[in-house]
Amino acid sequence: MNTHIAKVALALALVIGGAACTHGARLSTPSGFATLEEGGKYSYRATSAKGVVLATRTEPNDIKGNTEFWAETLDAKLRDKGYVADGTRDVKTSRGLKGTQLRYTTTKGGREHRYWITVFATASKVFVVEAAGDKEPFDKSSGTVEGAIATLDASE
């Protein structure tokens, strides 16, 4: 009997563990967006017909940095790349996870684009939500983008 329970527990652990490894952070795909299949560096990615893209990354927090640390690190990197900062905001997901959102404007193909990056740090993971698009359609979809970020499912 004990052997049987141990087998069942092991199977559940494998299933749950496997699911956790392949899942990563995800968003609820907002209306007007289509989800793209991902298997690479993004754990989730979706796009609108007008090229506004949403994506999440799930990275290990090996150096145990907090959200403020990661926000400053990412901000320094992006400014070095020429991104112009539009501001910083504190955000909170619907599940209560707190993060920091950095907003930038940059030029791509001769046109201005928006680029938002939102970082959430836990003890073991760093969840990054990126959003970008041509300035005009992005600004029109900014409310949708903010709502989608709030749906972050950062289950570890």
Place this chain on the structure above:
Amino acid sequence: MFSLLTRGRARLLCALPLVVGLVAVQTGCGAGARPPVAQSSAAYAPSVPQAELAGMAPSAATAMGRDAAASQAPGPPAPTPATKAVMGMPAPADARPAKNAGPATRAPVIIYQGDLRMMADEDAIPKTIDKVIDVAESLGGHLAGRKDQSVSVKVPSAGFREAMTKIEALGGVIGRSVTADDVSEEFHDLEVQLGNLRATRTRLQEFLGKATGIADMLTVEHELERVGKEIDRIEGRLEFLRTRATMSLISVAMSPKPKVAAPIVAVAAPAAPPPPPPRRASVDLPIPWVSELGIDPLMSLRK
């Protein structure tokens, strides 16, 4: 034969060939260049023998001689009433030419034409053309033709000089020419021919009224038709010359000023671009994904 005819019929039959012959001499064969009034009555001898005149009844011969003298009195070159009418001058009550008037009284008939070449900025050419038209209209003239870079205006000949001066004052004149075509001689020759032809037509009409035979009537009518056509032709030519002499044509051709290249000035080397903002102090973490962040990989939807 004269004894069988009435006195009036004899006069008509004798006078008709004479009139036809005179008309042929006066108006025929392009004699217009020389006014027939300068010719003496002897010039008509071949076609109208004096013996024939002598053979006519005295009253008829006298009448013919008076008619001929009236229309062919030797050379009064002064403007006849017809000339004055054409030139716009009042015609005197006596329509006959003045015998003692000399060449000095002839009004010259001159056709003036001015050509100007002007240069202006390409953008200012339409405005300059408008000003040329304004000058013409202010002097009682009008537009005669316009293209993108040229304009022709007609102005009253009395204001030709003033118009040229005003147009030149618009500036940028690079060439000018004025031609004065004196058509006085042609004009006055035509005018004299016209007077003679009209007198001839009057006489022919008188003879037509007196003609009794069909053949005579046809002959006179044929001559009347020919004289009428000649009168129309000369009147048309006179009208043409009068119009040309009354209004002078001024043509202005515009050309754009060549664009002056900007002077070459020693220019200091372009200012160096502003230095990039100082890099923020950041640690170079051994975390690859941080460097991968950005808009380019994010928006590249291809795997």
